[in-house]
Amino acid sequence: MLTKRIVPCLDIKNGRTVKGVNFVDLRDAGDPVVLAKQYADLGADELVFLDIAATLENRRTMHDMVLKVAEQVNIPFTVGGGISSIEDVDDLLHCGADKVSINSSAVKRPELINELSQKFGRQCVVVAIDAKEVEGEWLVHLAGGTIPTEIKLFDWAKEVEQRGAGEILFTSMNHDGTKAGFANEALAKLSDLVNIPIIASGGAGTIQHFVDTFIEGKADAALAASVFHFGEIPILELKKELKNKGIPVRI
Amino acid sequence: MKLSIVNYGAGNIKSIQFAFKRLGVDAILTDNPDEIIASDKVIFPGVGEASSAMIMLKESGLDLLIPKLTQPVLGICLGMQLMCNHTEEGDTKGLGIFDADVKRFSNKVKVPQMGWNTISNLKSDLFKGIKENDFMYLVHSYYAENCEASIATTDYELEYASALENENFYGVQFHPEKSGIIGSKILENFLSL
Numbered sequence: 001m002l003t004k005r006i007v008p009c010l011d012i013k014n015g016r017t018v019k020g021v022n023f024v025d026l027r028d029a030g031d032p033v034v035l036a037k038q039y040a041d042l043g044a045d046e047l048v049f050l051d052i053a054a055t056l057e058n059r060r061t062m063h064d065m066v067l068k069v070a071e072q073v074n075i076p077f078t079v080g081g082g083i084s085s086i087e088d089v090d091d092l093l094h095c096g097a098d099k100v101s102i103n104s105s106a107v108k109r110p111e112l113i114n115e116l117s118q119k120f121g122r123q124c125v126v127v128a129i130d131a132k133e134v135e136g137e138w139l140v141h142l143a144g145g146t147i148p149t150e151i152k153l154f155d156w157a158k159e160v161e162q163r164g165a166g167e168i169l170f171t172s173m174n175h176d177g178t179k180a181g182f183a184n185e186a187l188a189k190l191s192d193l194v195n196i197p198i199i200a201s202g203g204a205g206t207i208q209h210f211v212d213t214f215i216e217g218k219a220d221a222a223l224a225a226s227v228f229h230f231g232e233i234p235i236l237e238l239k240k241e242l243k244n245k246g247i248p249v250r251i
Numbered sequence: 252m253k254l255s256i257v258n259y260g261a262g263n264i265k266s267i268q269f270a271f272k273r274l275g276v277d278a279i280l281t282d283n284p285d286e287i288i289a290s291d292k293v294i295f296p297g298v299g300e301a302s303s304a305m306i307m308l309k310e311s312g313l314d315l316l317i318p319k320l321t322q323p324v325l326g327i328c329l330g331m332q333l334m335c336n337h338t339e340e341g342d343t344k345g346l347g348i349f350d351a352d353v354k355r356f357s358n359k360v361k362v363p364q365m366g367w368n369t370i371s372n373l374k375s376d377l378f379k380g381i382k383e384n385d386f387m388y389l390v391h392s393y394y395a396e397n398c399e400a401s402i403a404t405t406d407y408e409l410e411y412a413s414a415l416e417n418e419n420f421y422g423v424q425f426h427p428e429k430s431g432i433i434g435s436k437i438l439e440n441f442l443s444l
Contacts, residue, residue, distance in 0.1 A: 002368045002407055003386070040431065045367055071269045076388055076429045096265035098390075098429065121299040123363050123390040166363055166390075195358050197365045220361065250367040250386040 003248045004214050005045035005221035006235055007199060008228040010035060012081075013053040015061040017229075033068045039228070040075045042235045045250060047077040048101065048169075048223060054082020063095050070096020078126055084109075089116055093124065101126040101169055104142045107149065107156075110163060117164025126199075127165040129156060131186070132173040138186055145173035153186065154193055161194040168194065169223065171201040179205025179227070187217035199223050207233060207241045214247045252442065254278040255290040257317070257330075259307045264296050267327065270428035274439055282311050291322055292442060297329030301353075301393070302341025304329055318346050323444045324420050331415060331422030332393060340393050349415040349422060351398045360408045363392040368405050368413075370425065375402035375416050377423075379440050385433050387413070387425035395424065 011018045016030045036047055049069070051062050059082075066079055079092050080101030089100050106113050106127050116125045130145045131138045131153040138153035157168055170190060172183030182203045191198050197220035200213045204224035210233075213219045227233040239249045254271060256264055258280040271278045278294065279286065287293055295317060297304050308314045317324065317334075326334045335345045338353035345353070356362045369384040387405075394411040397404060403414035405424070415422040421441065427434035 002364055002366050005366050067265075070266055071272070074270065074273070074429065074431050074435060076390075076426075094265060096269060098266065118300070123298070123365070123392075167365060195361055196363070197361050220366070 001248045003045070003250045004219070004242065005199075006043070006210075006238060006249070007046045007048055007221050007223040008039050008044050008235075009048040009050060009201070009223050009225045011050050011052045011225065012062065012065065013051075014058060015065045018052060032065055033072055036069050036073045036077070039235070040073050043239055043251065044075065044228075044235055046075060046221070047073070049077060049079050050101075051079070051081030063091060066092055066095040066097050080126070080128060084112070086115055086119055089120060089124075093120060099124045099126050099166070101128045103128040103130065106160065107140060107142060107151065110159065113160055113163035113165055117166070122164045122166035125165050126167045126169050127160040128169040128171065129153065129160070130171045130173055133183075133186070141173055145171075145176070154189065157190050157194055161196050165196060167197045167199060169199040169201055172203065175203030176201070178203055181205065181209040182213035182217055182219070182222070184213055184217035187213060187219050191218035191220075197221065204233075207238050210238060211242060211245050211247065214242065215245075252276055252292070253290045254292045254294065254442070255287050256280050256294040256296060257287060257313060258282050259304070259311050259313055266426075267294060267296055267428045270435060270438055271442075274435065274442065276442060282313065284312070284316050287313075287316065288320070292444075293317075293320060293322060293324045295324055295326040295330040295334070297327065297331075297333060299329060300341060301329060301332060301338045301343045305333060305341075305343050305345075308333070314346060318348055321419060323441065325441050326420070326422035327428070328391060328424060328426060331424055332395065334415070334420060334422050335395055338393055348420045349395070349398075349400045349417055351395045351400060351412060351415060353393050353395050355393050356408050363390055364407045365390050367430075368407060368425075370403040370405055370413050372404045373402065375414070375421070376444060377402065377414065377416070377421055377437060377440050380436055381433060381440075386430070387423075387427070387434060388430045389413070389425045391424060395422075
């Protein structure tokens with residue numbers, strides 16, 4: 001049976017992880033390669049690297065990092081942040097990334113999804129959607145949730161699927177950082193609406209939140225950062241608990 | 252050990268090269284027929300869309316070369332699918348190495364299948380030391396039907412062939428290069444075939 005995926009997300013700036021990490025026995029918690037290897041050994045199913053300072057100067061550093069991760073890590077990983085062209089994606093895939101995640105660039109020019117999917121296959125095109133529920137309506141936001149648009153989440157999700165996205169990474173800005181649980185209602189609606197995998201993001205605080213997002217939210221994967229980085233939720237413990245609850249996981 | 256990865260422009264082959272490097276083997280990326288023929292082992296990768304991959308293969312003449320190879324050849328993901336008779340993706344005729352047809356999952360399940368699933372009914376030296384129901388990483392929308400050539404099966408909507416074997420030819424739907432230490436063991440097994 002296909003298992004539910006647990007996906008730690010690493011924010012990267014100048015080739016280093018930015019949010020603090022608090023792993024025991026880690027030589028260099030700022031080194032994404034060391035961290036990625038650690039996560040792979042601990043049972044993470046996949047990793048996401050998000051370049052939060054995606055400037056032109058930083059691109060080379062990011063490529064070097066992706067190359068090193070691909071060299072040393074034996075689980076799949078996605079790279080996101082500042083990707084806006086076929087060339088960007090070509091470079092990252094050539095460095096060994098398995099998937100790329102696009103966000104604002106897809107909203108600005110939706111044809112990009114078609115182009116990437118045609119050129120590289122839909123399996124490597126993740127469309128990240130940040131949305132906020134405003135007066136009962138889920139609206140897509142840009143730039144880390146700071147810029148609202150008039151695009152409705154569910155319309156946009158359907159459109160990105162039709163244009164060739166292989167997966168949707170949905171972050172609820174209402175839940176992100178709250179540690180109060182994922183946006184399960186919206187997630188379940190998304191999962192019923194489209195026929196591609198949905199990664200839940202934003203709100204992870206406890207093991208129960210993961211249980212809920214896989215059952216109520218019908219998510220295919222769950223992404224989190226700080227609860228993993230600070231060791232609040234050990235991945236193996238999380239997976240054992242999910243398994244106890246009858247949720248298929250890889251242990 | 253001379254190991255070649257057939258380089259015909261289809262997708263991310265860096266990960267495969269790195270996976271072998273972790274096993275201490277430097278794989279050569281090549282589309283040179285002489286170099287491929289002279290290799291001890293050949294990897295036939297593939298990511299992307301079947302009909303365009305087949306066009307690239309034909310342009311380089313590799314579609315004629317690959318079925319004639321006599322050393323162990325391992326097709327991975329789309330590589331494996333292209334070694335079958337036919338695939339529904341782009342209504343593409345395959346290399347006919349495996350007597351199997353490739354079909355699309357229905358919309359009763361999410362497509363692509365993306366993530367870790369188990370492999371069962373293992374029967375090949377390729378899986379020496381691999382346990383029934385070990386996990387492999389898969390990303391695909393099309394699957395090879397269960398058939399005589401099956402050496403592993405996986406369940407997603409239905410039971411399909413997640414690995415195939417015919418004489419010196421092997422094919423895996425999953426990505427051993429991305430499937431942790433168990434995947435790495437499969438690559439190691441391939442090297443010792």
